Amino acid sequence: MTRPSRFAVTLSALLATCAFGLAPAFAQYGWSDDEVTSSSGRSSQGQGAPAPASGNDGYSGGYGDPYGDEASDGGDSGPSGAPTRQRLRVTPYIEANQVVTQEIRPGSDTDFYGQVAAGVDASVQGHRGGGSVSLRYDRVISYGDEVADSDSVSGIARGYVALAPGLSVEAGGLAARSRASGGGGTVLASGQPIDDENEARTYGIYAGPTFSRRVGAADVSANYRFGYSRVEEPGLGVIDDTVTPIDVAAESYVHSASARVGVAPGAVLPVGVAVGGGAYQEEVSNSDQRVRDFYARGDVTLPIGQGFAVVGGVGYEYVEISNRDVLRDDDGDPIIGSDGRFQTDENSPRRIAFETEGLIWDVGVVWKPSRRTQLEAHYGRRYDSDTYYGSFAWQPSSRSSFNASVYDSVSGFGGTITNGLANLPSGFVASRNGLTGDFTGCVTGTGEESSANCLGGALSSVRGAVFRNRGAQLAYSTSRGRLSTGMAIGYDRRTFFGAEGTALAAGNGAVDESYYANLGMGISLDALSSVNLNGYASYLDQGGSDLNDALLLGASAAYSRSLFRNLSARAALSVDRIDAVDFDETNASALVGVRYDF
Template identity: 55%
Template sequence: MGMGNNIMKTQVFTTLTAIVALSCAMPVAAQDAAPPQRDDNRSAGAGSGRVEVTPYIEASQVLLAEISPGDEVVTYSQLAAGVEASIQGRNNAASVSLRYERNIGWDDDVADSDSISGVARGYTTITPGLTIEAGALAARTQVDGNGGTTLNALDTRTDSESTIYSAYAGPTLVTRAGDVAIDANYRFGYNAVDAPDALIATPGAAPVDVFDDSTVHSANIHAGIAPNEPLPVGLGVGAGFFQEDVSNLDQRVRDAYVRGDVTVPVGPDLALVAGVGYENVEISGRDAVRDANGVPVVGADGRLVTDNSEPRQIAFETDGLIWDAGVVWRPSRRTALEAHVGKRYDSTSYYGSFAWAPSSRSSLNVSVYDSVSGFGGQFNQAIANLPTDFEANRNLLTGDLTGCVASLEGSACFGNAFNSVRSSTFRGRGVVASYARQIGRFSTGIGAGYDRRKFIAAPGTILASANGVVDESYFLTSYFSGQLDARSSFSVNAYANWLNSGFDGGDTTVLGASAAYSRNLLAGLSARAAVGVDYLDTDAAGDDLTTASALFGLRYDF
């Protein structure tokens, strides 16, 4: 695992750095070729040619006081370097937030540590209609005894901190052949979890096999004609393929489909839509090697050793007819609603989206999803759904990502993807929503989500006990920031995460809030002070943990 995750760190750093470099090198002036129109997440203001690249360094002193169950107080120094970059051009767009942090303890109770965090999403136009898209994320998390994860690594009583890495890239084609509109895309993704223990054990419960890494291939193509071009109804045909290969016990999710669809206008801004097709889904894996006593063998890397001598075992399989029907409502360029219900994965399926931007200073986005994948597949999709024009929201004391970005364009949250770091594949269903508003010199936003994962594992294997178990998680995060005057600014963040796990190890609740004040001292140099309160209640750790923290430091923006 160590070598694989070191490689992944390099790949994610390469992707993040490449997008930063791409942001600096992209042409700013408008070009003659028209920009692609397929990606609704792209900034509506891309024609402005805005470029912002801000490297920075920070030096801070942090005090952390345990309020309960103990009263320990520790201090440490925090050194950080990072870059915030954004470009919004006619044919290119990207946003990047990348941060490296080193914590240096002042006593034996705080070990020295370093962390990497960042999020990036961007595209560049190769030729008219052909773009290359990419995204990446690195985030520090805490893994609980039941396999659940949260974005705030608070519990110093257990060695449960981990780092999640995810990246994807691929081409998107949007073109026409006469009246036929054609769009296609391909994405390759890679995901890894750098956890302290590959097998997390809670007393009296089965050990948790933590996700190691996976590769993801996703491809889609669709061709169709719009209503009245020339037929009174719109017609289309499409196909798609998804495959995720999880290193843990050689698990594999494979989903292939072909379908036709029809769009029937019933008004100037309302249409009924329906589709029917064929789909084949197969989820499979292998068992662990077992010793003479039937005990699973754990390798030198702490991972279960895969038994490649036996054939692959089927965990879930279905093929046959799929269908869905729904409604599309688009009364203006600022409002769009889609709602669908149908049959997929051998059961009823719901999905849809709602986007509303009543003005250029506010937006609301809601997305409902239903898919089968492993941990990495859902993470890649969450990154791909982010807009290309955003500012990363970070914990004001630790610098960690909060699960949402600040943006007036498209879906702005990825917190649902963190639900659980278990290696088992699953069917994931849920909803994620975000609202953002710009009020003069102030920005505010809120994000919320619900995620339900029903795990899938082959009978007779070491993971069989996870089959059919359900984890449900909820997250809520908000921010409010702005300028007080020409030299002063403030930020306020709050978050909440709840995990109701069907596994042994219990449920988890994480709550927190923080506030920061910044004052410019000289050109590029500012002083910053922040305070925060955090609460962690996890059955696996026993006593609840409540902490208060304070930070004072300096930051220099180049």
């Protein structure tokens, strides 16, 4: 069966149905200059958006700060703020499946292969800690030469431990595999098997302490995060057909820290005031890239009326993005290493790709007419240009929600992974592909955190270059009786940086744009059986070249029925199409199998 070797598709379409969380459960209604956080202590603005670099957008004090998440999951209470009993759920399982894949276009090859899997889904929530993990090992057993035997591990985890009142330590991890192109675009957990030449395996972890306490009339908070990510992409070429060399991400190290002191309106003054600062650094192994961001700022919150306030802040920020050149041969061409990536010339001088220093500011409004509705919108100057960000969250009932988000940040690939993990709830159920079993990038929170949450566009590209990330998302979800539905649309834009005199200069200013839409539906037929339906569409305009543009269309249906006790039978169908300038393929897959939960 023919497999794609150079195409570009985006993860975002597959993640969109989980686009971002429900409205935050505010611990206290009324005005406070302290940032509004969700019930798990994370900032509401950053959740579900394609994740910017952790700590890198934290200068925005007050409402809507995507990185002022100094509040913690930790403490002496559960997610809702009230004391909770220890709750433990551990579900190990094994699966055996038979899969058939039929090529519809351009050929007509048929492939059969077997699949066995073992995994565990676990969650614990208690007085002084909580967390969830979904981990799965898959083995593909080939019956011929077209689909190779392979092993893979995929999963997601996040948790926290409260060490003392106001002080906690949190951590998270990710393992995912995706199909990738030489241009760096990826698609996660499609319904088709992934051959070695196009497989990208992404791993990421983060950990750090968080402190949040009230000292007199002031709210004092601080945090630190360390993150590490790695992309393993064997046999993938890195030369784009547009004659622009494109490097593929390898390793990234992230350090971020922030601190903030704020006083609520009416506590001391009629207005709320806050001061804070932070530092962010990301080191990317590709071309020895480095992102540095240091800021300090003050913020004011002015209540205008019940549920409405004007907010604003001003400060100083220094941002520097730099990189070295790559090793070159005698003709001056970049040398490709055995891992399929450019090799950094450690003796070459470090060159500046982007640098800005000076005044930053933003103004905005926050509207909270009720606990179920929040709107915020901000405009200002940052990165030597205009910046816009904001969010809208409306929860008409406990069973439905509407969310919108606009975002703007600068980061490398590893920064998006770190922040995406940090924004996940501590209690969740992970979403997996009905055919391959791979983690889709989305989770659904449990208990008070019962909202959908995704890593957003964090995995939509594995390019090694640092980028500015801007975009918007809209999502709606509802659950009524036996029917649950989710839908979303979004736009994501990445503008890449590369210093003059280096290999990355060829891609400086290159833009990846993706548009996506998704519809998902779950139906409980009776106490023993259920059906899940999904449809998605995505278009990626990559690097300004038509040769890497791609359209992804797909639909799937899965049926599950309990046979007896812990044994269940499964069946699934999917159709996926990839349409690019130099590639057009349509495939259909079907699965039948059994699963046993211990």
